[in-house]
Amino acid sequence: MTETILKTYTIGELAKEFNVTTRAIRFYEDKGILNPSRQGQKRIYGPRDRILLKLTLRGKRIGFTLAESQKLFDMYQHGEDNKDQLETMLATLDEKDALLAQQKLDIEEMEAELQAARERCLTAIKKIDNI
Amino acid sequence: MTETILKTYTIGELAKEFNVTTRAIRFYEDKGILNPSRQGQKRIYGPRDRILLKLTLRGKRIGFTLAESQKLFDMYQHGEDNKDQLETMLATLDEKDALLAQQKLDIEEMEAELQAARERCLTAIKKIDNI
DNA sequence: GTTTACCTTTACGTTAACGTCAACCTTAAG
DNA sequence: CTTAAGGTTGACGTTAACGTAAAGGTAAAC
Missing domain, CATH: 1.10.1660.10 (Multidrug-efflux Transporter Regulator; Chain: A; Domain 2)
Incomplete structure (x- = not known):
């Protein structure tokens, strides 16, 4: 069974x-x-x-993109035996990893700026309320 | 001067x-x-x-998107005096922040999976080389 | 048996973010 | 003076990722 x-x-x-x-x-x-x-x-x-x-x-x-995801899934599923494909996949993975690392930086910088903008906003609102 | x-x-x-x-x-x-x-x-x-x-x-x-960035810049520049606009901007900022937080999670999960795929790849290649 | 709630395929429409000519101006170099 | 390396304004083309009808099948519920 x-x-x-x-x-x-x-x-x-x-x-x-x-x-x-x-x-x-x-x-x-x-x-x-x-x-x-x-x-x-x-x-x-x-x-x-x-x-x-x-x-x-x-x-x-x-x-x-959908194509990128699909490509990854595809390699993951049918790549066990083909060395070339495995190495292509490795390269793709490394490339994606680099992009993710960059994105993390971007996100943190963006978060800092949003935070700054937020505070500027709050201060400006307070000023308006206090008039 | x-x-x-x-x-x-x-x-x-x-x-x-x-x-x-x-x-x-x-x-x-x-x-x-x-x-x-x-x-x-x-x-x-x-x-x-x-x-x-x-x-x-x-x-x-x-x-x-470009429109989103533009909106942020715009609010940042001309929003000092308009309370409604400032509050809209605050909401936008919070929303973006939430998205960024989600993205961070997504990235970390994706990194873990890429790492796993990477190791599977390497093992598979080794096996092929050892035949 | 006829609504109601999902499901199906087919197919044209839409939006974002540019790419890709074409046709032209403008300097600095040879 | 003409060629080369920039720059300019149209304006149509392209790709991704669906949206949006249109027209219909099916199955349980009333």
Whole structure:
């Protein structure tokens, strides 16, 4: 008995859980990121699709394009045996890592500036209130 | 003598310094982000434009749209006296801050996954080399 | 049996952020 | 004087990531 029963989701459930439209989810399938099975003509998503969706959305939030995410997933899945592909993936990973490092700096600098702007705002409001 | 001589830049200089095209720089002017003076018909950029360009590009790297950056700059510059605007700006700043916090989490999770993928890659390569 | 709530495919529309000509001016150099 | 290396204004083209109808299938609920 290697049979395992997996949790499944409808497109609407996933859409609600991750706060995206069903249109977006179908779009990701179009782009080859998701691969739901069917029950009749209805899409059925398993845990794997759910994870991929989650990763995709996270990628998006930090500026990955769908193509980039897809490429990473793809390499992760079919790259075990091909050395060239593994090395390409390594390079990609390093590149992404560098970008993330830069982004961290950018975020911290931006946070400092937002904080400064915030204080300037508060001071200006106080002045107005005290007139 | 309140006269101060400011450093100026041509569009090409800025493009080279920040590694963007002149087309992009002109585009930012179109969007109201930059405001160079002219010498004849040639654009002359001062330190202020340079900073704004720098901030804009940094914003881009962490996912700000040009419109968002422009809005922030705008509020920062003309908002001193209008209380409503100041409060709008505060709200915007808080919102952005929240996004940045989320991004930090996303980045860290992504880094962990890239690291894991990296190790999987290296192991797989070693296996291939040892055959 | 007919709403209601989801689901489906097909396909054109939209927005952001430039890219990419084209056609032209303007100096400094040879 | 003409060539080269900048700069200028249009203005149409492009890509990503969906939005937005339109037109229809299906299944449980009333």
